[in-house]
Amino acid sequence: MSKLNKMLFREIKNGKGQFIAAAAVIFIGIVIFSASYMSYRNLTNTLHFYYEEYKFLDYYAEAQYISPAAVKEVQALDGVKKAMGRISVDVGADMGVDKRITVRLVSLPDNKPPAVNDIFFVSGRYFSGKLQNVCLVMQKFAEAYNMEEGDSIKAIINNQIHEFKVDGIVGSPEFIYAMKSASNFTVSNDEFGIVYIKESAAHSLLGYENGYNQLHVIFEEGTDTKAVIGKIENILKPYGFKNGIERKDQLSHTMINAEIKQQESMAYMFPVLFLTVAAMVIYFMQRRLISNQRTLIGVMKAFGYTNGRILWHYVQNSLLISVVGAIPGSILGIYLGIAMTSMYKDVFTIPVMQIRIYWDILFICISLSMGFCLVAGYSAAKRVLGIQPAQAMRAKVPKAGKRILMERIPLIWNRISFGWKMSIRNIFRSRQRSLFTLVGVVFTIMFFMVTLFFLDAFNHFLTKQFLEFQRHDYKVVFSKPSSYQDALELTHVEGIKKVEPIIEMPVEIKNGWRKEGTTMIGVVDHNSFYQFIDEHGNGVETPEKGILMAHNLVSELGVRPGDTVKVKAYLGGMEEKEVKVAEAIKQYAGFNCYMNLKEMGQLLGEGKFATGALVKAERGADDDIIKALFEMPGVETVEGRLKGYQDFMQYMDLMYAFIGIMIVFGIIMGFAIIFNSTVINIMERRRELASLKVLGYTRREIENTVFRENMLLGMLALVPGVIVGRAACEAFAKQMSVELFTLEVIIYPKTYMIIFVCVFAFIILAQWANKKNMSGLDMVEVLKNREG
Amino acid sequence: MEKNVLFRLEDVTKEYQMGEVSVKALKPVTFEISKGELVVVLGPSGSGKSTLLNIMGGMDTATGGRIYFDGTDISAYNDRQLTVFRRSRIGFVFQFYNLMPSLTAKENVELATEISANALNIDEVLEQVGLKDRANHFPAQMSGGEQQRVAIARAVAKNPDVLMCDEPTGALDYTTGIKVLALLRHINRTTGKTLLVITHNQPICEMADRVIKMRSGNIVEITENKNPIDPSEIVW
Structure with a gap:
């Protein structure tokens, strides 16, 4: 060497x-x-x-009824590689022990795997034989209920229980995230599951004769998809076309993306x-x-x-x-x-x-x-x-000692002790190094903030969404639209305190060329279960006329309160109707529109009706109530509001671990910055510090001149750190906010305290780690040495 | 005689720009140094003797005039050529030794020989300066005299044509100083290497073949010393 x-x-x-x-x-x-x-x-x-x-x-469309001929027509289009019709319907399922949930029955060809959205087998095999009551179950769902081959699932179709024997446990790229709808932004595999059944069984049990309600397509490579999609939607128009969704907007794909x-x-x-x-x-x-x-x-x-x-x-x-x-x-x-x-x-x-x-x-x-x-x-x-x-x-040549600005204000300067004067002057004397320390601490604060704000933001988000915005205990969904009076019948269930019927309807909202698919929710006059607020957090009442629109939709559609939009319900052949946007409301998850139930019924041309109801129960009566609710005629599913909250909380454990690691990283970074800048500080001032020692300063007093400097810089970094950190959090929140939910930058005072404590903790730690450098100052050696 | 001239300086000047004022550190100086000569440059601080040494050693460039080394004009040398010149022809010894604190005595010498084409045997050189037993000590473990001897070994081991010593005894006590001077003279006499010693210490002149006296950037006197004495006889 x-x-x-x-x-x-x-x-x-x-x-x-x-x-x-x-x-x-x-x-x-x-x-x-x-x-x-x-x-x-x-x-x-x-x-x-x-x-x-x-x-x-690559694309799928939903319609009232799609005939096999229409599927063939689409298959024949230029640019279409594969087209496949299928039936997909959400029904209730009895999971035993008073547990009723929603399952999605999805049809698969009787004898051969599907041409689009293929499945893989974790266990079992594809349908064979003539048995109609067989099914394949999505892995996550099967795991949630410990289902195995040979077990059975009881689906409730048209108020009748149909039992399906599990032939296999499967997975599919279509349901990596199995979510019921965009507004259920969490996945809970014990509340919703995918169950594949034979196409012939679907035909006979779910209606649709020989037809389908969905069309799934894979395009040839290099196809002008926009044009082909236009053609497909034209073909499906006579079949009560509801909506078309490209891969990029497919729910599971959006989440995983x-x-x-x-x-x-x-x-x-x-x-x-x-x-x-x-x-x-x-x-x-x-x-x-x-x-x-x-x-x-x-x-x-x-x-x-x-x-x-x-x-x-x-x-x-x-x-x-x-x-x-x-x-x-x-x-x-x-x-x-x-x-x-x-x-x-x-x-x-x-x-x-x-x-x-x-x-x-x-x-x-x-x-x-x-x-x-x-x-x-x-x-x-x-x-x-x-x-x-x-x-x-x-x-x-030694660095010239200069007066700093503060010294020109005798009122302040004269009150400062000599030790502090020395520290303050040194900060300004080594401007670059001070700036380095300052920027370093600012970066560290920023890093801490970006890491920790998730906790607060999610906490805030969950609190707002599940504890403030929604106040009901259960949402009951009927298997088909019912009368308003029927919905109110739920009041008779024991333990129910209050019932408010709702209409939930998928709609398409247009403003000029812009259109968005969303769910319109009709709520009763003076509803007590949804607490609407505007951007500033002020309460908003449901208007008699017009709709309340989630702020995200408002910006997506480029509308302002007072504007008129065109609404079309995905309810067979409903024409577009004009509705005024009454106000924009703040919503954290699932971007919906709300309007008065009565007005919504009229808009849909159906009068006052309900597709479900929000229910408040007496405390502690939960299990019995679910059972009782399910026993009411026409009830398809019952969703607990807090279920989503709890599911989300499970993810938080993972988050705590992640944040814990990040905090350690942040402390190491902060420590490295302060430690190195302190070493440099001591090296640069060895002569000066040794001279102090010669003058009779104690080790502690000498240590303090350096410590004070770091503390001062740490304090100076707090405000810019918070400002920069806040900006970084905004950028992160923007990145994190997907179409399904908005993350707001919320940082609790407690979090700031934690960050500040961390900052001063690593300053103290760095000082402690430098003790040896300090006490090792050999007066004679340092002062004799030309290099100092 | 001409072929024995190692250095020839013709009207060499040096000016430093200190803000608005220019300081003339070296007014035109002209002289020659022969091969194998032991020359002492004497002068008080600020007389320009260090500037002269720096320029002759290729550490600094002159503002005016010409410097010939072994017949070649080195005043026109660029940075690269000066580096090569220093590397192969000159060995420096400084007042404060300037050893690398993180290298041992031997390694400090090796640091210099590694880049030199015709280096001497390091162990022999160390033995010559009397530090064979201290070869593996770090500078911090050695006395000033020992450190200076390492510095001399470092300069000698590259086998340069000239040894340039800037106040080599400046940081040493009398006895150690005399020993260092004796070592330098010994090297000069036995190897024939030209030795240039810069000092403000008048008695050191007595060991020189020639003395160049400087004051305020001028050469005030050049004297031949017919009977240079042994350093052991020098007293200050």
Whole structure:
């Protein structure tokens, strides 16, 4: 090994604290990057592969009744690779022990797997034989009820129980997320399940004779899908076309896409932050080292070492930090990425998980980290070039002590103790380093905020959605529209306190060329179960005329309160009607429209009717009430409001673990920044601090001058940190808000307190870690040494 | 005689720009140094002697005039050429030793020999300066005299044509200083290497073959010393 390299390693060994701190920040950045990038790539590939292998739809349409002839007509269109009709109907199911839930019966061809939306078998096999009452059950649903082959499911079709024997447990790309509708934004596999039945059985049990109510299509590659979709919808018009949905808007796909998008943004946002911080740390470390070794650089030059070789010596240091951080970071990240992908495999139940180790990520990580470190190292080391060998031999001119602005305000300055004066002056004297510390702490606060705000935001979101916006206990859905009076009959169920009938109807709302599909909900006068609020949080009453529209829809459609929109219900052949938008309301999940029930009935031309009811029960009567509600005629499903809340809370456990790790990362980053800047501070001021020691200052007093400086900078960083953090949270929230729910930036005061405590905790920790550097100040040695 | 000239300086000047004012550190100086000569440059601080040494050693460039080394004009050298020049022809010894604190004595010497084409045997050089037993010690474990001897070994081991010493005894006590001077003279006499010593310490002149006296950037006197004495006889 060359002597310069030997020197390099010994220098690193001497300053290993700084080296490790900088490498740790890179390590974290690279772990986050490689893990999320790895799982992002694996997920994207897996999904792509899964969709291809199992023929996931490109488009599907729903209509009142689609004849086999129409399916053939679509199949014959240019650009259509596969077209398949099927029946899909939601019905109630009796899961035993007083449990009634909704299942979606989906038809599959009797003898051969479907041409679109294929299924895979976890166990069992495809339909065979003539038996009609057989079914295949979606894996997650089967797991929720421990269903196995040979078990049976009792579906309630037209108030009659039909038992289906389970022939197999399956999965499908269409239902990676099995959600009933967009407004049920959580997946609860024990409340909703997919059950495949034979097409012939569906025909006879669900009506539709030989026809279907859905048409699923896969396009040829390179097809102008817009044009073909137009043609398909034209074909389906006479069949009571309701709506057409492209793959990008398919519910399960939207959800999983949001998940992948999140991985992708994770792969970019956090690592850039960490690597920037690492670059800053390295820059200041290197600058200090070079300024400390100015004379030695001069000696090397005097002995004939070239500029390039000396520059390389210092840049090598930065590169080593980058490699030491990046290699273990990327390897750990890659395996973490695999673990994450496997976790997704379990969550998503994908049979063809394409988990591959992309070793090029290792290369990307090292290059990325080297890139950041090289820029930082070179920016600092290039000062070497300017040093003339002869100049280097002369002692460096000490930094001029200047008066700072604050000193011109004697009222304040004169009241400050000498120790504080020294700390304050030093902050301004080493402006760049102070700025580095300040920016570092700002970044750390930002990182903490971005991590922690999720908790508050989700908490707020859940509270608002489930505890404030909705006040009912159960939502009862009838199997078909019933009279208003029938709905009120539910009051007679024992334990029910209050019943408010509702109409829920999928509609299409148009404003000029813009249209959106949503659910219109009719509520009774002075309804007590939905609490509508406007953007500012003020209560909003249901108007007698016009609709209340979720704020998201308002912006999607580009309407303003007072504007008129066209509403078309997906109720056989209903014409478009004009309705005024009364007000925009704030909604957290599932973007709906609300209107007066009576007016809605009139709008639909049906008078006052109900498709279900919201119910408030006496406390503690829950189980009996569900049973009793199910026993009422015409009741198809009963949904507990708090169920969604509880499901969501389960996900929170995972979130706490994630946030816990992130906080540790944040503390390491904050610590590394303060630790390194303190080491540099002490190195720069060794003479000054040793002089204080000579003057009789105690170790504690000397420590305090540095500590005060860090505390002051920490305090100064709080406000800008919160401002920058808030902006970052807004950006994150925007990324996280999918079409199904909005995440608001809510940060509780408690969270700010936690963040501030963390900031001061790592400042104290860094001070403590530097104790050795401080107490090691040898007065004689330091003052004698020219380099100081 | 002409072929024995190692350095020839013709009207060499050096000006530093300090803000608005320019400081003339070196007014036109002209002189020659022969191969194998032991020359002492004497002058008080600020006389320009260090500037002169820096320029002759290729560490700094002159503002005007010409410097010939072994017949070649080095005043026109660019950075790269100066680096090569320093690397192969010059060995420096500094007042404050300037050893690499993280390298041992031997490694410090190796640091210099690694980039030199015709380096001497390091162990022999270390033995010559009397530090064979201290070869694996770090600078912090050595006395000032020992450190300066390492610095001399470092300069000598590259096998340069000239040894340039800037106040080599400046940081040492009298006895150690004399020992260091004796070592330098020994090297000069036994290897024939040209030795240039810069000092403000008048008695050191007595060991020189020639003394160049400087004041305020000028050479005030150049004297030949017919009978240079042994450093052990020097007293200050």
